[in-house]
Amino acid sequence: MKVLAILYDGGDAAINEPRLLGTVENKLGIQDWLAAEGHELVVSSSKEGPDSDFQKHIVDAEVLITTPFHPGYLTRDLIEKAKNLKICITAGVGSDHIDLNAAVDHKIQVLEVSGSNVVSVAEHVVMSILLLVRNFVPAHEMIERGDWKVSDVARNAFDLEGKVVGTIGAGRIGYRVLQRLVPFDCKELLYYDYAPLPEAAAKAVNARRVEDLKEFVSQCDVVTVNCPLHEGTLGLVNSELLASFKKGAWLVNTARGAICDKDAVAEALASGRLAGYAGDVWNVQPAPKEHVWRTMKNPLGGGNGMVPHYSGTTLDAQARYANGAKSILENYLKGTAQEPQNVIVGLGKYETKAYGQR
Ligand code: NAI
Numbered sequence: 001m002k003v004l005a006i007l008y009d010g011g012d013a014a015i016n017e018p019r020l021l022g023t024v025e026n027k028l029g030i031q032d033w034l035a036a037e038g039h040e041l042v043v044s045s046s047k048e049g050p051d052s053d054f055q056k057h058i059v060d061a062e063v064l065i066t067t068p069f070h071p072g073y074l075t076r077d078l079i080e081k082a083k084n085l086k087i088c089i090t091a092g093v094g095s096d097h098i099d100l101n102a103a104v105d106h107k108i109q110v111l112e113v114s115g116s117n118v119v120s121v122a123e124h125v126v127m128s129i130l131l132l133v134r135n136f137v138p139a140h141e142m143i144e145r146g147d148w149k150v151s152d153v154a155r156n157a158f159d160l161e162g163k164v165v166g167t168i169g170a171g172r173i174g175y176r177v178l179q180r181l182v183p184f185d186c187k188e189l190l191y192y193d194y195a196p197l198p199e200a201a202a203k204a205v206n207a208r209r210v211e212d213l214k215e216f217v218s219q220c221d222v223v224t225v226n227c228p229l230h231e232g233t234l235g236l237v238n239s240e241l242l243a244s245f246k247k248g249a250w251l252v253n254t255a256r257g258a259i260c261d262k263d264a265v266a267e268a269l270a271s272g273r274l275a276g277y278a279g280d281v282w283n284v285q286p287a288p289k290e291h292v293w294r295t296m297k298n299p300l301g302g303g304n305g306m307v308p309h310y311s312g313t314t315l316d317a318q319a320r321y322a323n324g325a326k327s328i329l330e331n332y333l334k335g336t337a338q339e340p341q342n343v344i345v346g347l348g349k350y351e352t353k354a355y356g357q358r
Contacts, residue, residue, distance in 0.1 A: 001039045004061035006054050006072035009045045019315045021322040022067055022091055028322045047072045064088045065325060069309045071097035071285055079106050087332055091325040092312055093117055095344050096229035096256055100355060103345045110345040111338060113324030115172055117312035121254050122176035124311030125224050131305050132250040132276035133160050138302035156300050166190035166220040169227030170197050171354055177224055178205040192216040194357055214244040222250045229256035230356040239264040248275040254311050257282040266292040269303055278305025285309055
């Protein structure tokens with residue numbers, strides 16, 4: 001059996017830090033095991049264009065392992081060429097880089113390591129909310145420059161206490177964000193999700209559901225995006241929706257870059273409609289050097305909390321998703337049932353309700 005894994009290059013960091021398991025160098029820790037079982041493992045970061053290793057090896061691979069941090073985009077075209085492909089395993093959470101409808105049509109299963117990095121992301125969201133609201137990045141940059149002008153940063157720094165924070169998507173990550181915000185004494189915690197939280201769960205964090213999205217954003221000082229990318233969320237935060245945001249709201253998106261319209265966000269930040277935008281996910285990954293989100297600023301020269309896609313790939317998370325990817329593969333090899341929570345697409349149908357209402 002041929003297993004193809006598209007992972008990110010770890011370089012010297014991965015050679016010096018073996019816990020960077022999700023890299024080309026450390027191969028999710030599965031190489032020796034697969035070799036002992038008599039299987040072939042091809043690992044590469046080369047994923048774009050017809051000459052990439054991804055496109056070369058997908059034609060006869062039976063198993064594809066990808067990671068959202070360096071997504072191998074498995075389009076319908078490629079699925080049609082992948083005659084042996086039976087199962088796609090996402091080492092992490094979020095399988096939008098795979099054309100899931102095409103996987104359904106071709107009876108290719110898609111599994112994720114659900115829950116593996118949800119705390120990692122929730123912590124990053126809370127940090128990003130705080131760094132925007134408190135105007136942290138410009139304050140730190142000032143210090144590195146050798147300056148000391150308290151008013152220049154204090155003029156745009158606020159407390160999170162007393163603000164209204166809302167999450168688009170209240171699943172594993174969104175709910176953990178709400179839980180972590182409880183001690184900050186926000187004025188209100190809101191959520192927008194077609195799946196209502198169980199009553200006890202909503203009560204435990206005192207979260208109120210708002211069913212209309214424009215209505216929801218118009219009430220929030222901070223909006224955090226925590227839903228998967230699918231047909232119903234692509235470009236969801238566009239110029240029309242941004243016009244309904246409170247003026248000077250902060251937006252944090254660690255879900256997927258393409259849920260927010262790239263140019264609409266940059267314009268909203270430049271005009272001051274948004275006071276800040278932070279996150280780690282981009283509409284194309286790796287993000288090109290000239291991507292506007294790298295350098296966009298609010299009218300006071302701050303409000304940018306962008307980083308590369310790493311919130312869900314902490315060393316703690318890598319241990320969990322490497323183990324999880326291995327168990328999915330073991331189950332596949334033995335023909336044992338998969339854990340239901342990991343199955344996104346089963347044989348010919350969606351097994352989750354999180355990737356859109358069907
Ligand atoms: P989950 O499946 O537990 O929760 C997703 C929630 O979003 C569900 O409650 C679902 O009903 C809701 N949802 C779906 N479509 C929606 C819509 N149109 N409007 C409002 N709500 C909607 O997923 P989990 O574990 O919370 O992860 C969410 C997403 O976060 C992943 O799909 C992935 O894209 C992203 N993620 C990012 C990571 C990073 O490193 N930046 C790491 C892990 C996940």
